[in-house]
Amino acid sequence: MLGILSAHYENMDPHGMLHYEDRELKRWGEEIFGECNLIDPGKIYIKISKKEAKIHYVDDDRLFERLKVILFRRTRGMEHMMRDLVIALERLYPHILILDSVASVADTTSKISSLLTRREKGIPQLDTTVMLSPSVWSSVEVGMPAIVKPSHGHNGIGVEMCNTRDELGQCMARMQLAIQDPATHMGYGVLAQDYIQVDHEYRVVVINGHPLACAEKFGDKLVRNAAQGAIFLEKNNLDAMRLAADCAIKQELFFVGVDIIVKDNNFYVLECNRSPMFGTFDKATGLHTAQLLMREIHRQLDPSAYQGTTLLDDLVSNASKFDIQPDIETLQMNRNDNVQLVAQMEKNIEAIDVEGKQAVSQELERIKKYLERPEGNDYPKRIKESIAIVNQFVIMFNNLSGDFGDKLGKVWVKLIENIFG
Incomplete structure (x- = not known):
């Protein structure tokens, strides 16, 4: 049985529903392990006496006797408590596979510890x-x-x-x-x-030392993450993926999202997030991160069940088995909004120089054709084709000078958000 332990259950939306990440982890945890419990540390107490020492859980007093593995998610604001809990689990329940170790739980909740560890391990950072x-x-x-x-x-x-x-x-x-x-x-x-003006910023998700994929971040805010409205597009930069894997291994992180920035072809680790949000990453890459994570955890417990296959084999099969499945109804609902945004973009194009106008117009015509095509079974292919267009377009509008390029870029970002949800 699998347990997922989080310091906060802020991962509920206003309607009391789990957010994407925890919903997916629970879904795949139940499918692969048979049972998956979301554990609230506020319901845990430890009895230590001459007779015995035991960790109790209010909702299920034998929970920790039955658990085989615990995945630590959020620790923010309860770092000391979570660290002590990991210590107690390691000493009282050695049969439980704990992800992650005491060292990694303490390390990633302390910026100083993380910075010093990366320095000592030779990992480039700012x-x-x-x-x-x-x-x-x-x-x-x-x-x-x-x-x-x-x-x-x-x-x-x-x-x-x-x-x-x-x-x-x-x-x-x-x-x-x-x-x-x-x-x-x-x-x-x-x-x-x-402050440095970066050339590129990437998010790489790593599981057990294996980088799943690499997504480039695009946004007009100081911080480029999903919470701040950034767009992720798959771009598997091998140098970024190697650095992310090296960082995860050296910091003893089983499951981590590594943010990497690039300036003048120099790569730096910006941050390691041991509880990454991966919904936007999944949309960009077409992967099911939660499924890959649960399979890899289960593989650690029962390697024979996987007949010698590894996470890399899962990634290969995942690429063909799963695809980006757009919400057709949402695409249809957004169609009118998209057409209006295209019209707004056309107005902005009028203010750009001739060469820029021609290049932007060509890309705009391609996206208009995409919007006008009837719905059908080729949506996944068309989505991927459009992502390639987006990549070209983002690079192009970033190179435009002046206020018009900025305005055009913001409108384009809004358009893509509508199209890809």
């Missing part, structure tokens, strides 16, 4: 200044412009760019107020990094 308290900022030399983020931030919340020392001071005042509120789970201090 130079970083960690201020244990925002109040020390006036005595710290920080290059400008700088990216400032909370020590335990999440989903890009609280990340700011400061161009001057005055802006840095104002930012630190806001940070001080934010971290004093325990509900924000932003930790205790602040990280500052020199």
Whole structure:
């Protein structure tokens, strides 16, 4: 039996439904393991006496005796408790396979520990200044412009760019107020990094040392992640995938999302997320990350059931077995909105120079033909063809100079969000 343990069940939407990631993990956990429990640490207590030491769960007192494997998901805000729980599990229930180790649980919840580990292991990353308290900022030399983020931030919340020392001071005042509120789970201090205009940013999901795929992130905000509205498009950059796998192995992370940035063909690890959101990644790559993860966990417990196959074999079969299945009804509902967006794009094109106008118009005609084609069984193929068009278009509008290129890009992003959901 599989247990999935999360420090917070904020993974519920306003209607009380699990979000995509946890819904998929539970679905595939039940299919592969037969039973899958979402474990709330708030219902756990440990009795330690001369007679015995035992971990109890309010809803099922024999839960930990029956579990075979536990996957740790979110630990934010409860790092010390989760670390102690891992220690207790390892000592009292050695039969349970724990993902991840004590070291990795502690490491990824501490930015300092993660940064030092990557430095010691020779993993390229950005130079970083960690201020244990925002109040020390006036005595710290920080290059400008700088990216400032909370020590335990999440989903890009609280990340700011400061161009001057005055802006840095104002930012630190806001940070001080934010971290004093325990509900924000932003930790205790602040990280500052020199701002660089990156050429590319990638998300690579790694399971047991194997990179599943690589998706490039596109967005017009400072932080490019799904929570901030970024678009992911599959682009399997082998250098990024190798670096992500190396980082996951050296940080002892069984399941992790690695964010990598590229500047002048130099690759840097930006962040390792041991509880990655993978819904947008799945849409971009056509993979079922939760299924691949559950199969790999089960393979660790019962290798004979897989007849010598590996995760790499699963990836090959996954590419042919699963495809991007668009929601036809949603596509039809969005068709009118898409046509209006195309018209808005045509207006913006009028303001671009002749060469740019010709290139953009060609791509626009291709997407218009896509929108006008009748529905049919060829949707997966057409989706993939359109993704290739999107890749070309994104590169093109990023190279356009001036405000018109920015406006056109934003409209295009909205159009693609409508088309691909």
